Amino acid sequence: MTASNVYQFQPGGFADHRTPLIMNCWYVAATSSEVSRNIISRRLLGTDVALYRTLGGEAIAVRNRCPHRSFPLAKGRLVGDTLICGYHGMQFDPSGRCSHMPSMPITPYNASVRSFPVVELGPLVWIWMGEANLADVSQIPNTHWLDDPAWTSVSGAFHMKSDYVSMHENLLDQTHFPFLHPGAIGTPEFARSKLTVRQEGEVIIIDRELKNSSPPGVYAMPTGLTGKPVHRYSEARFASPALHTAFAKIVDPQPTSGAQAEFRFNITHAFTPESHGSIHYWWFNSRNFKLDDQDSDVFLHTASAKAYLEDVDALEWIWEVVQNDNQPQFDLNFAPDKPGLLMRRVIHERAAAEAGVSL
Numbered sequence: 001m002t003a004s005n006v007y008q009f010q011p012g013g014f015a016d017h018r019t020p021l022i023m024n025c026w027y028v029a030a031t032s033s034e035v036s037r038n039i040i041s042r043r044l045l046g047t048d049v050a051l052y053r054t055l056g057g058e059a060i061a062v063r064n065r066c067p068h069r070s071f072p073l074a075k076g077r078l079v080g081d082t083l084i085c086g087y088h089g090m091q092f093d094p095s096g097r098c099s100h101m102p103s104m105p106i107t108p109y110n111a112s113v114r115s116f117p118v119v120e121l122g123p124l125v126w127i128w129m130g131e132a133n134l135a136d137v138s139q140i141p142n143t144h145w146l147d148d149p150a151w152t153s154v155s156g157a158f159h160m161k162s163d164y165v166s167m168h169e170n171l172l173d174q175t176h177f178p179f180l181h182p183g184a185i186g187t188p189e190f191a192r193s194k195l196t197v198r199q200e201g202e203v204i205i206i207d208r209e210l211k212n213s214s215p216p217g218v219y220a221m222p223t224g225l226t227g228k229p230v231h232r233y234s235e236a237r238f239a240s241p242a243l244h245t246a247f248a249k250i251v252d253p254q255p256t257s258g259a260q261a262e263f264r265f266n267i268t269h270a271f272t273p274e275s276h277g278s279i280h281y282w283w284f285n286s287r288n289f290k291l292d293d294q295d296s297d298v299f300l301h302t303a304s305a306k307a308y309l310e311d312v313d314a315l316e317w318i319w320e321v322v323q324n325d326n327q328p329q330f331d332l333n334f335a336p337d338k339p340g341l342l343m344r345r346v347i348h349e350r351a352a353a354e355a356g357v358s359l
């Protein structure tokens with residue numbers, strides 16, 4: 001039985017790990033470098049997808065399941081722009097339409113494999129798995145810094161056993177920083193600093209400001225401001241069910257003469273549910289200074305990967321408990337949990353709308 005068969009939408013409810021996945025949304029299917037002339041398969045929102053590039057370089061996504069006998073098309077081969085099934089040789093053009101079936105004297109042109117809208121923006125290949133007529137490219141959240149010569153990025157990826165609602169909640173919850181990531185992105189002063197939470201449509205935004213405090217480790221080394229009192233402005237944003245973005249602006253109020261006074265880090269977290277209990281997760285840590293500094297690259301990659309692995313570990317441990325502990329529990333909520341609850345309300349309402357349930 002799938003989660004959508006057992007899930008009950010409640011008025012005023014909050015999404016959790018059982019909530020039906022949001023289908024009508026752009027998700028990241030892969031990074032650009034993963035999509036090539038070698039066909040890859042990836043399960044996205046419970047559907048197996050085959051990804052490849054045409055000779056012209058266009059990224060193509062089709063269902064990874066031949067409509068004849070369910071052979072995984074990623075196990076087939078490409079000849080020019082034709083995808084050939086590895087079982088009985090059925091051929092498909094990039095739109096998914098059958099262009100030849102060797103065992104048939106006449107090509108069954110009305111046969112096809114489902115193809116999915118795909119948009120490639122910078123290093124990300126976005127896919128629309130929902131109703132095709134609702135796919136609107138303008139709904140893809142802005143991540144221009146990933147494809148802008150004024151910025152540079154380090155990046156990584158995880159495949160994790162958890163649910164994307166919990167991961168979004170983790171990123172909207174900054175009170176865990178000093179405990180799960182001590183010394184890296186969390187300082188006790190930051191945890192106590194004033195935050196404002198706002199909702200703009202379905203976007204949830206946390207703003208935070210901390211003045212005259214030395215920056216935490218991850219921002220101190222690249223800026224060269226270790227131990228110096230700085231102003232720190234940060235934002236965390238639930239941009240869509242597929243994307244969380246954040247920034248940190250570090251301002252040196254008393255730069256030595258000629259030195260740079262303002263430094264910006266943009267953080268990108270893309271989540272695509274593989275299923276209800278597993279996630280494809282891509283992260284990028286971008287900066288608009290010291291673009292060619294390899295020491296900063298190595299430092300930021302190491303520090304980011306360590307911090308995000310701490311989140312991945314925590315969420316996988318929680319998932320293990322939630323899945324296997326038989327005693328019922330209703331999690332406590334505290335005031336700082338508000339941003340996560342707003343996000344969970346948004347996802348709950350979107351899932352209900354997709355299910356045709358009016359709350």
Ligand code: FES
Pocket residue numbers: 066067068069070071085086087088089090
């Ligand atoms: S399973 Fe693909 S052609 Fe038969």
Ligand SMILES: [Fe+2]
Pocket residue numbers: 170176177180181307311
């Ligand atoms: Fe974290």
